[in-house]
Amino acid sequence: MKVFVTGHKGYIGAHLVELLKTGGHQVTGCDLALFAGSEWEPLEVPDRELIKDVRHLTVDELRGHDCVMHLAAISNDPMGELAPELTTAVNLEGSVRLAEVAKAAGVPRYLFSGSCSVYGQGAKLDLEEGDALAPITAYARSKTETERRVSELADESFTPAFLRNSTAYGFSPALRIDLVANNLLGSALAYDRIKIMSDGTPWRPLVHCRDIARAFIAFMEAPRDAIFNRAVNVGGNAENYQVRDVANVVKQLVPTAEVEYTGEVGADPRNYRVKFDLLNQLLPDFKLQYDLESGTRELHQKMLAHGFGKKEFEGEQFVRLRWLKRTLSKLEGSA
DSSP states (O other): OEEEEESTTSTTHHHHHHHHHHTTOEEEEEOOOTTTTOOSSOOOOOSEEEOSOGGGOOHHHHTTOSEEEEOOSOOSHHHHHHOHHHHIIIIIIIHHHHHHHHHHTTOOEEEEEEEGGGGOBOSSSSBOTTSOOOOOSHHHHHHHHHHHHHHTTOBTTBEEEEEEEOEEESOOTTOOOOSHHHHHHHHHHHHSEEEESSOSOOEEEEEEHHHHHHHHHHHHHSOHHHHTTOEEEESOGGGEEEHHHHHHHHHHHSTTOEEEEOOTTOSOOOBOOBOOHHHHHHOTTOOOSOOHHHHHHHHHHHHHHTTOOHHHHHSSTTOHHHHHHHHHHHHHHHO
16 A cells, blocks of 8 residues: 555654555655654654645545545644644644645545543543543644544544554664653663652553554554544553552662652543443454563663663653753754
């Protein structure tokens, strides 16, 4: 198949391009390259690469592709809250426009990288796709509204589907440590302390970034009727954890590290445990390759091999917000 991947240089996109090419697919990648130079290891290169804002893609650039996999976004809550208007412009308006352009170009399938953060502070635990959404951040609100608006474009020739991904973690050539599991492991290696900024009780569903990439391919290959205009939680029922559980997994890998509850953010309102029965029902052959223990162990080994420590933890390279501020500062300095 000919696959168009946005955000192909990102944390999940790096895995996705590699898996698609290994599977024999032809890949076009589109990325603004805001984080160029922050890669940890070399990235797989797509067959064709566009360095541009996805909001400016044309019908001609998308024509002839079998599937759009839309990952590009302002990628987390801190960045979203820093510039909520930009988050709306990129994550919402940009995603809807891309779907409209893809449909006009005759692309039959559009897969959107959503988030379980749309559940926010859930009214109950074990949330399912039909439960009420309660997004509490600009990032989560952009994902929620994109689902609603793009779903209105669905028809017999255009199949959108929305992957509500669990919180990602694990090794990627485009590493991020601004994610809960990666951050706690990085803290343990940097300071010999596992610093938890809440009381450790909030629930999070977790999924390895490579398993998210594998899920995109499974959705691309699934029968149309199985995924047509559906929002589906991506993760595993056994992969719901309280933050303190993640800390315990990290401590098994770094036994000398002390668990420290700083409480500096107070009570975290983002608290959601999620069910993945629909994913198992619609795509029964899709299974996660990682659990938190195996995925964190792999990342720990990589971090040790790269000599990850305090300098890396406190630096700009692996924290998207820090790198973005650095890039913007450079652009302002050259203006």
